[in-house]
Amino acid sequence: MSEQTVIDGFEFARMGRSLCGEMDIPRLGRLADLLYSNSGRVGYTLQGKVDAEGNFLLHLGIDGLLHLRCQRCLGEIEYPLDLQARLMIVKDEADLVSIEDEDPEVDSIVVKDKIDILPMVEDEILLELPFSLRHFECDVRESPFSILKGRI
Numbered sequence: 001m002s003e004q005t006v007i008d009g010f011e012f013a014r015m016g017r018s019l020c021g022e023m024d025i026p027r028l029g030r031l032a033d034l035l036y037s038n039s040g041r042v043g044y045t046l047q048g049k050v051d052a053e054g055n056f057l058l059h060l061g062i063d064g065l066l067h068l069r070c071q072r073c074l075g076e077i078e079y080p081l082d083l084q085a086r087l088m089i090v091k092d093e094a095d096l097v098s099i100e101d102e103d104p105e106v107d108s109i110v111v112k113d114k115i116d117i118l119p120m121v122e123d124e125i126l127l128e129l130p131f132s133l134r135h136f137e138c139d140v141r142e143s144p145f146s147i148l149k150g151r152i
């Protein structure tokens with residue numbers, strides 16, 4: 001089953017549409033080097049809206065569980081995903097500067113009409129992952145919960 005992940009971004013925001021689904025982990029190709037296995041799941045929700053200033057916004061939520069590879073012992077790390085991103089879509093690079101001055105919490109991206117959600121999901125996951133991925137205390141077998149503590 002290959003899920004359609006291309007939307008018309010401006011229409012999606014203007015109509016206040018929402019979408020949710022799951023990404024096949026093998027399709028998230030830019031994560032491939034980091035994965036211990038393709039098991040786990042990546043779910044996403046996307047909500048479009050137009051704010052009071054008429055800006056087109058997409059709220060992207062990602063949750064799930066990845067099985068990543070420890071860069072030190074090459075063992076498996078269960079890595080829970082739970083992240084939110086607010087993205088503003090603009091048609092023109094000229095619009096980017098003024099918007100980012102206004103609200104540093106919002107990432108703005110230049111898009112044509114069509115947006116593929118898959119690379120957006122990849123981007124947000126890659127931003128979230130630690131630079132050097134390893135077990136919290138690599139020599140000791142750790143539960144996923146202690147790995148979580150190590151991230152905070």
Ligand SMILES: [Zn+2]
Pocket residue numbers: 070071072073074075134135138139
């Ligand atoms: Zn390790």
